[in-house]
Amino acid sequence: MRKGKVYLVGAGPGDHELITVKGLESIRKADVILYDRLVNPRLLEYAKAHCELIYCGKLPTRHFMRQEEINRTLLEKALAGFTVVRLKGGDPSVFGRVGEEAEVLADHNVAYEIVPGITSGIAAPLYAGIPVTHRDYAGSFAMVTAHDKSKDGKPDIDWEGLVRGVQTIAFYMGVSNLNHICENLILHGKSPDTPVIVIRWGTWSRQKSVVGTLSSIVQKVQDENIENPAITLVGDIVATRDKIKWFEKKPLFGQQMILARGSAEEESMVDQLIDQGADVIEFPKWKISEGSLDVKVRNKLAMYKRILFTTTEAVTHFFNLLKKYQIDIRQLQAKIYCLKPASIIALEDRGLMTSLADDMDAEGSLLIVGTKLKSEQRWKLDYKYGEHDYADVYQSSIDERFDVAIKRSIEDASITSVLFSTSDSVHTFMREAEHYGLSIRTLDPTINIICLTKQVWQTAANYGLKSKMLVESSDYVDFSSLDRSRLFVATTIG
Structure with missing residues (x-):
């Protein structure tokens, strides 16, 4: 069997943007990543969908992963033919024991590279x-x-x-x-x-x-x-x-926020918040897997008069599946619509002019393209759009590979805020919080709950949250113009 290769990579001191370009490319091609406690979990998001993530720090049920065990794991994974990244905080050569790990690899004739990082000193x-x-x-x-x-x-x-x-x-x-x-x-x-x-x-x-x-x-x-x-x-x-x-x-310096996300499709505000100085833990992490195009839908593609894309992800996976099934895009004769403005850009990049669903006429056969839905969600589409075919071209689910990283991040942080952008994010948080070590009924009363719309605030209130004020804009909050005194809209359960 062909041996794999190990990259001993410096992840930088904490700010995820301080990793080197070479370090980031190593993460992107890894089959296995062994990461330390001080590595920012956001870096793991660049890994492939099926990359194995191994935490080398302290777990709730055990002590630190010993250096001998780390060395053994690096060898086992590399000898099995995998591309392995050992992701270490700061620079691996500055009190990072990279010399010991490299010596073990060299002793067993395993190929490796050492990628420097920015040191915390x-x-x-x-x-x-x-x-x-x-x-x-x-x-x-x-x-x-x-x-x-x-x-x-x-x-x-x-x-x-x-x-x-x-x-x-x-x-x-x-x-x-x-x-x-x-x-x-x-x-x-x-x-x-x-x-x-x-x-x-x-x-x-x-x-x-x-x-x-x-x-x-x-x-x-x-x-x-x-x-x-x-x-x-x-x-x-x-x-x-x-x-x-x-x-x-920075205006949000000191804020340690949980950003609750109800689905993979929800727009993430992480970059905005981090740019303003906040630490942000996305909760939970979602993954997307490709679905399929039903034979019935494939045979009718040229006959549909209207196609409605529910998300940008639906656009991406629909056209991926056309390529997979070797379907010529010129078969599409339908008018194209989408629910979200962001999807317009994705469609226009493919040379397709589109309109928002609010402008869709009611005539002609309709294909709705989106994620795999529960029965009650399908019922809502039936009620709103009438008779139609549905193509679930992808599905989203919680990515359990990030469970340890999220739990560790919550343990290390002193959470100041929890942000909800949709009602689904509230439901997901209330359902999953205990799994990640958050007791809803014993949340620190100083933790603020942020709701971006009145509807989201009402959903949170139904779970027992008490409001303090409403966000000035009911639809969107420009975090670049917010300071800490204007940010909070609710207090925790009490």
């Missing part, structure tokens, strides 16, 4: 407004592990050389050893007044920064209850923060 300070070098403050920079393999886990460092030779020092995962670090830096010549910043969850909206000095930072970190993952940056360069910090000024 540089990215987290930048997102806190601090470049690690600056002509006025620092011309040297060092990255130091705050843990090692010693019995007590305290770093065995050339403290004197570090203090004498480096102006900016980044300690990785150093919260538990922060007192030891500060004491040794002072003992070996650093001034107790040297500025220090500890940055937790750097590049995420949950990013939190605590600024102090070598003599005061330990107490400040304790007072703010800061834990790992965190970067500790030591040096005069910290003084640049007040002037050039940018990320924390």
